[in-house]
Amino acid sequence: MSGRPEILFPLFAEMTKLDGVGPKTAQAMVAIGLEKPRDLLFMLPYSGVDRQRRDSIRDVVAPATVTVEVEVGAHTPARKKGGPYRVTVQDSGTTFQLVFFHAQGDYLQKQLPTGQRRIVSGKIEIFDGIAQMVHPDHILRPEDAGDIPAFEPVYPLTAGLTQKTMAKAAASALDLAPALDEWIDPAQKARGGWPDWQDAVRMAHRPADVAALSATAPARTRLAYDELMAHQLTLALARAAARKTAGKPSVATGRLQSKVLKTLPFLPTGAQDRAIREISDDMAKPFRMNRLLQGDVGSGKTLVAFMALLVAVEAGGQGVMMAPTEILARQHLEGLQPLAEEAGVVLELLTGRDKGRERRAKLEALKRGDIQILVGTHAVFQKDVEFRDLRLAIIDEQHRFGVRQRLELGAKGQAVDVLVMTATPIPRSLALAQYGDMDVSVLDEKPPGRTPVKTALISTARIDEVVQHLQKAISEGRQAYWVCPLVEESEVVDMTAAEERFKRLRAILGEGVVGLVHGQMPPADKDAAMARFVAGQTKVLVATTVIEVGVNVPNASIMVIERAESFGLAQLHQLRGRVGRGSTASTCLLMYQAPLGETAERRLMILRESEDGFRISEEDLAIRGAGDVIGTAQSGLPKFRIADLERQAALMEVAQSDARALLAADPTLQSPRGRAARVLLWLMEQDKAIRLISVG
Structure with missing residues (x-):
């Protein structure tokens, strides 16, 4: 099935084939994304007018x-x-x-x-x-x-279009909508009381009353489900294609793991246990693992990651852990070092700083298999880095690594298992939409021993009090972050704001007490400033949001966020997670510019009440919508016309399990329902997916 099925041809014809659509109207329709009759079928009326006699x-x-x-x-x-x-x-x-x-x-x-x-x-x-x-x-x-009509549908318009034109064109597009074979699981369809596709489209465009316009109306739910199903089928096909790549089973013996577990001051949480089990099971299978480990700030990802690395070592292989920056790589090393000593495994660091003889010695040891676990930055991608038997690659913070790098890493070993760690809790529906090709493990419990962070709201007018508070804390030997506002215009403006704040704080707190990092600095300067703060030489670090991810300074117990209302919820939660890592009681001060808008106030209140990153991300999704939560630009989040990720999260889960079940039963989509699913993929313009189906 190389090309689009004939039954769909009319839906992909010229717009001018529709009643009342001339070249000029067709031009106007392009502005709201209508380029062919199919697009019009998926542009549902958003309200209606009661025209009963x-x-x-x-x-x-x-x-x-x-x-x-x-x-x-x-x-x-x-x-x-x-x-x-x-x-x-x-x-x-x-x-x-x-x-x-x-x-x-x-x-x-x-x-x-x-x-x-x-x-x-x-x-x-x-x-x-x-x-x-x-x-x-x-x-x-x-x-x-x-x-x-007794109830007249109302369509979205743009300049040059009237309701009459839209209604006429939509009616004409409906005449082209063919009866299609069913791709939805019959039991699911019966449970939802959903109509056939052709009827669903007609009902959605000819609502009988206001109830028929709601997202929960059977016809609309069915059409939303079709969109989610097509998307999940695409992800499931990508996952199946990835799983075809044979992996190397790495079977844990538990020999090293048990040594580490014995020395822990407290037992792993239920969530950590579950994640370790899921990862070990995957690694023992004959195909490649492609798993996402999602953990809130402080949920104990490091232990889970190390246990996974030990599975690779117990099975006679090697593991690598990658971080986006040298500072984070060093922190991973510090976090893993004591665990590695307990287990008696050899752990090394490889970054761009390794040069000459030292670097050569490390590479030889790696090739011989003497180094069992390597921690590094993207320096481990270089051509001359060879492993004796690489089994597992752990990548920290997904969004810094593209799929391309994941593949390069895979090439380092024979079908390496991949585990991606992210500290950004993503609501379930978005995780499914974005990482549906991966299996997901979630750490949603906090290990004992972390001090809760006290969060307070304070108006910018009281900045002098904040500085006094800071002075007192420093004299008691504590450290603090001061995050500058996020200025939309540009990083250059962010930089100026940060530099101004730095100068003012330095003038009050003294020379050498205050450090500065921002996005425009050369990486080496940034690293040096961070290193001084980590070492406790500077007491206050003034920063733009470059410190969001992963920095660990247990002695830092104060986080000041200036103009907190200009940040997203998830970002504020990440920033707050930089403190509360030691035994000292920690505070996060959210400074806002009065008066606060309603949404901004709601955001800051949620933050003050909750430390649960998943709850916060769900709220964030409800407030801002899906695109913003992940930052659509880099998220590759699909654009759905009918489905609503915020409100139809449960539907997305059903679509995912249905898509996976269908492919498990019929990998090449050759059964009658499989063929119907192919038509769905063409209808939803998922051409990428169609290329993934092996021509069978």
Whole structure:
């Protein structure tokens, strides 16, 4: 099945094939993403107007839309140019006026001949005690009354389009919608009470009442499900293609793991246990692992990662852990070192700083297999880095690594298992939409021993008090972060704001006490400034958001975020997670510029009440919508026309399990339902997925 199935040809034809769509209208439609009849089928009406016939306008509470049969009375032309032209009409109970501006008298005489009956539909308003209908939406002869639907759908418009044009074009597109074989699991369809695809499209475009417009109406739910199903099928096909790549089973013996577990001050949480088990099971299988480990700030990802690395070592192989920056790589090394000593495994660091003889010695040891676990930056991608037997690659912070790098890493070993770690809790529905090709493990419990962070809101007007508070804390030997506002315009403006704040704090707190990092600094300077703070030489670090991810300074117990209202919730949560890592009670001060808008206030309040990253990310999704939570630009998040990721998360889960089940039963989509699913993929323009199906 190389090309689009013939049954769909009409839906991918020119727009001008539709009733009432000429070249000019077709041009206007492109502005709202309508390029072919198929697009119009998926552009559903967003509201509707009740145009049921009434006997009289007498009992109507104006203003309201009314459809009524009238006898046309006298015409009163406008007195002055551009003034109102009035036509008196009578329904079964009362008289009222139809009013037109800039109207041609002879045209109106033809439309509304005195003494004849007409059906008029439009908005009734009271003006100077007289009921009026200004510019009726419809004027028809009684025998054509059927042309007005009792409930008229309202479509999104753009310049150059009217409701009439859209309704006519949509009706014409509906005539092209073919009856298609069913791709939804019959049991699921029956449970939801969902109509067939063709009926669903018709019902969605011809709603009987307001209820039919809601996202939960069966026809709409079905169409939303189709979109999610097509997307999940694509991800499942990508996952299946990845799983075809044979892996090397790495079977844990537990010999090294048990040594580490014995020395821990407390038991792993249930979530850590579960994640370790899921990863070990995957690594023992004969195909490649492609798993995402999602953990909130401080949920103990390091232990899980190390246990996974030990599986590789127990099975006689090597593991590598990658971090986006040298500072984070060093931190991973420090975090893993004590665990490695307990287990008795050899752990080494490889970064861009390794040069000459030292670097050569490390590479030889790696090739011999003497180094069992390597921690590094992207320096481990270089050509001359060879492993004896690489089994597992762990990548920290997904978004810094593209799929391409994941593949390069895979090439370092024979079908290396991949584990991606992210500290950004993503709501379940988005995780499925974005990482649906991966299996997901979630750490949603905090290990004991972390001090909760006290979060307070304080207005910018009280900045002097904040600085005093800071002075006192420093004199007691504590350290603090000071995060500068996020200025939308550019990083250069961010930099100026940070530099200003740095100078002012330095003037008050003293030379050498305050450090500065921002996005415009050369990486080496940034690393040096961070290193001074980590070593405790500087006490306050003024920063733009470059410190969001992963930095660990247990002695830092204060986080000041200036203009907190300009940050997203997830970002604020990440920043707050930089403190509360030691035994000292920690505080996060959210400084805001009064007065706060409603949404901003809601965001800051949620943060003050909750430390649960998953709850926070769900709220964030509800407030900002899917695109913003992950930052659409780099997320590759699909654009859904009908499905709503915020409100239909449960539907996404059903679609995922359904898509995976269908492919498990029918990997090449050859069964009748499989073939129907191929048509769905073409209909939803998932051409990428179609290329993944092995021609079978």
